Amino acid sequence: xxxxxxxxxxxxxxxxxxxxxxxxxxxxxxxxxxxxxxxxxxxxxxxxxxxxxxxxxxxxxxxxxxxxxxxxxxxxxxxxxxxxxxxxxxxxxxxxxxxxxxxxxxxxxxxxxxxxxxxxxxxxxxxxxxxxxxxxxxxxxxxxxxxxxxxxxxxxxxxxxxxxxxxxxxxxxxxxxxxxxxxxxxxxxxxxxxxxxxxxxxxxxxxxxxxxxxxxxxxxxxxxxxxxxxxxxxxxxxxxxxxxxxxxxxxxxxxxxxxxxxxxxxxxxxxxxxxxxxxxxxxxxxxxxxxxxxxxxxxxxxxxxxxxxxxxxxxxxxxxxxxxxxxxxxxxxxxxxxxxxxxxxxxxxxxxxxxxxxxxxxxxxxxxxxxxxxxxxxxxxxxxxxxxxxxxxxxxxxxxxxxxxxxxxxxxxxxxxxxxxx
Numbered sequence: 001x002x003x004x005x006x007x008x009x010x011x012x013x014x015x016x017x018x019x020x021x022x023x024x025x026x027x028x029x030x031x032x033x034x035x036x037x038x039x040x041x042x043x044x045x046x047x048x049x050x051x052x053x054x055x056x057x058x059x060x061x062x063x064x065x066x067x068x069x070x071x072x073x074x075x076x077x078x079x080x081x082x083x084x085x086x087x088x089x090x091x092x093x094x095x096x097x098x099x100x101x102x103x104x105x106x107x108x109x110x111x112x113x114x115x116x117x118x119x120x121x122x123x124x125x126x127x128x129x130x131x132x133x134x135x136x137x138x139x140x141x142x143x144x145x146x147x148x149x150x151x152x153x154x155x156x157x158x159x160x161x162x163x164x165x166x167x168x169x170x171x172x173x174x175x176x177x178x179x180x181x182x183x184x185x186x187x188x189x190x191x192x193x194x195x196x197x198x199x200x201x202x203x204x205x206x207x208x209x210x211x212x213x214x215x216x217x218x219x220x221x222x223x224x225x226x227x228x229x230x231x232x233x234x235x236x237x238x239x240x241x242x243x244x245x246x247x248x249x250x251x252x253x254x255x256x257x258x259x260x261x262x263x264x265x266x267x268x269x270x271x272x273x274x275x276x277x278x279x280x281x282x283x284x285x286x287x288x289x290x291x292x293x294x295x296x297x298x299x300x301x302x303x304x305x306x307x308x309x310x311x312x313x314x315x316x317x318x319x320x321x322x323x324x325x326x327x328x329x330x331x332x333x334x335x336x337x338x339x340x341x342x343x344x345x346x347x348x349x350x351x352x353x354x355x356x357x358x359x360x361x362x363x364x365x366x367x368x369x370x371x372x373x374x375x376x377x378x379x380x381x382x383x384x385x386x387x388x389x390x391x392x393x394x395x396x397x398x399x400x401x402x403x404x405x406x407x408x409x410x411x412x413x414x415x416x417x418x419x420x421x422x
Contacts, residue, residue: 045257045258045261046066046068046070046071046141046142046157046261047066047068047257047260047261047268048248048254048257048258048261049157050066050142050144050155050157051246051247051248051253051254051257051270052240052246052247052248053144053155053223053236053239053240053246054144054146054155054239054246054247054248055235055236055238055239055244055245055246055247056239056244056245056246056247056249056250057235059146059147059148060146060247061271061272061273061314062146062271062272062273063146063269063270063271063273064144064145064146064247064269064270064271065144065145065146065267065268065269066142066143066144066267066268066269066270067109067142067143067266067267067268068141068142068265068266068267068268069097069109069140069141069142069143069158070141070142071264071266072097072100072101072109072266073097075100075101075104075266075321076096076097076099076100077100078093078096078097080138080139080159081093081138085138087128090128090136090137090138093137093138094118094137097109101266101321104321104325104326105325105326105397106266106319106321106326107319113143113145113152113154113156113226114129114154114207114209114210114226115129115133115135115154115156115207115217115224115225115226116137116140116143116154116156117129117130117135117136117137117138117140118137118140118143119209119210127203129205129206129207131168131172131205132168132169132172132175132205132206132207133165133168133169133206133207133217133219134161134164134165134167134168135158135159135160135164135165135224138159139158139159139160140156140158141156141157141158141159142156142157142158143155143156144156147232150195150197150213150228151195151227151228151229151232152228153225153226153227153232153236154225154226154227155223155224155225155236156223156224156225157222157223158222158223158224159222160219160220160221160222160223160224161219161221162219162220162221165219168206169189169206172205172206174205175205175206176191176201176204176205176206176208176214178190178191178214179191181216181230181233183233183234183237183238184234184237184238184241184243185241186218186220186237186240186241187218188216188217188218188219188233188237189207189216189217189218189219190214190215190216190230191207191208191214191215191216191217192213192214192215193216193229193230195213195215195228195229196213197209197211197212197213198212198213199211199212200212201214207226213228215227215228215229216228216229216230216232216233218233218236218237220240247270252313252314252333252389253270253314253316255331255333255388255389255390256270256314256315256316256331256333256390257270257316259316259329259331259390259392260316260317260318260329260331263318263320263329263394264320265318265319265320265329266318266319266320266321267318267319268316268317268318269316269317269318270314270315270316271314271315271316272313272314275309275312275315275417275419275420275421276311276420276421276422277300277303277304277308277420277421277422280303280417280420281296281299281300281303302355303420305353305354305355306349306350306352306353306354306355307346307349307350307353307354308346308350308420308421308422309332309343309346309347309350309419309420309421309422310334310339310342310343310346310421310422311339311421311422312332312333312334312335312339312343312391312419312421313333313334313335314332314333315330315331315332315333315419316330316331316333317329317330317331322396325380325396325397326397327394327395327396327397328394328395329392329393329394329395330391330392330393330394330395330418330419331390331391331392332347332390332391332393332419333389333390334389334390334391335389336389337386337388337389339389340386340387340388340389340390340391341386343386343391344384344385344386344391347384347391347393347418347419348384350375350418351375351376351379351382351418352374352375352376353374354374354375354418355373355374355375375418378397379395379396379397380396380397381396381397382394382395382396383396
């Protein structure tokens with residue numbers, strides 16, 4: 001029971017991992033769509049390879065989250081469990097992965113997707129897709145998640161084989177019936193064509209999730225994906241076979257991914273959100289009510305308390321580990337080297353002089369007064385460099401900073417990202 005509670009606790013932060021809350025609609029205007037990639041950056045690492053399968057859309061430009069579970073296995077010093085591993089062995093494995101991160105000061109590894117086998121509901125209920133689909137959490141190497149609920153998309157690289165899944169489904173008498181759909185030379189399974197849940201089918205085999213959604217599942221050699229609409233699955237397939245553009249076609253995204261790979265982070269979050277003060281205020285404005293103890297005027301003042309950055313194209317961040325310490329690598333990609341050089345200095349000034357305005361209404365004192373927290377107060381150390389069109393910041397001692405760099409509601413409060421620009 002202790003192991004289950006541990007895993008449920010570390011999974012509780014997953015709702016903010018992509019910067020999009022349940023039911024929230026992504027902002028319609030990414031800051032600066034980037035140019036088509038050239039041969040300067042080759043997709044040869046885990047994040048760049050995953051970018052090649054992710055459609056380049058308004059939804060994915062808002063935010064894409066990745067976790068490199070193979071790197072977490074290396075960090076924990078554990079091997080992938082074999083086919084003979086039972087439920088207790090799997091629980092020991094998952095506890096080892098989460099403990100390797102949390103003991104070093106990192107944030108919990110939480111997942112909203114169902115196919116990974118690491119959703120909070122699966123951990124608490126013991127439900128596993130392996131008997132029905134021939135894979136589970138042991139087979140995961142890297143996980144991608146994007147999109148606002150209820151339309152989350154899950155893409156996983158790892159130990160997957162379509163023949164094994166076909167065989168498991170054919171021999172499953174208790175599984176809900178499925179249809180098969182062929183698209184662009186690929187076949188995927190369909191259990192229901194929309195995102196509506198069915199209470200009677202909650203956690204039903206083989207692929208129904210915690211609210212009774214079956215969705216679409218595509219299994220290929222070395223990967224598996226799940227969507228909650230046929231159109232999104234077809235777009236994933238079109239992207240993988242080269243019929244539609246991917247995020248790997250963006251030079252900016254490849255540059256950012258390469259930096260995170262060189263930094264050996266175990267997570268990666270990519271975003272082209274417009275981080276201007278005007279756009280952030282528009283996004284946050286809907287969160288305020290007469291009951292809030294912080295006003296929009298106060299937030300606007302706090303945003304501009306430190307020097308604002310120059311506009312940039314996109315950013316990425318990831319959590320990593322050096323010995324027993326945790327760090328966050330932040331990458332900001334610009335149009336020009338001159339802008340990157342200027343923003344390197346402005347980012348340092350912002351860390352030193354700007355407050356980190358996290359207001360939790362429930363936590364504020366009755367008189368409304370609270371001591372300011374500066375970004376530098378969250379860090380043990382930091383180093384900022386400008387390399388070509390990128391600003392690269394290594395923020396030492398920041399276990400969840402890869403999340404807090406994004407504009408998001410955070411546990412009932414409001415968090416303004418460090419990277420606000422003019």
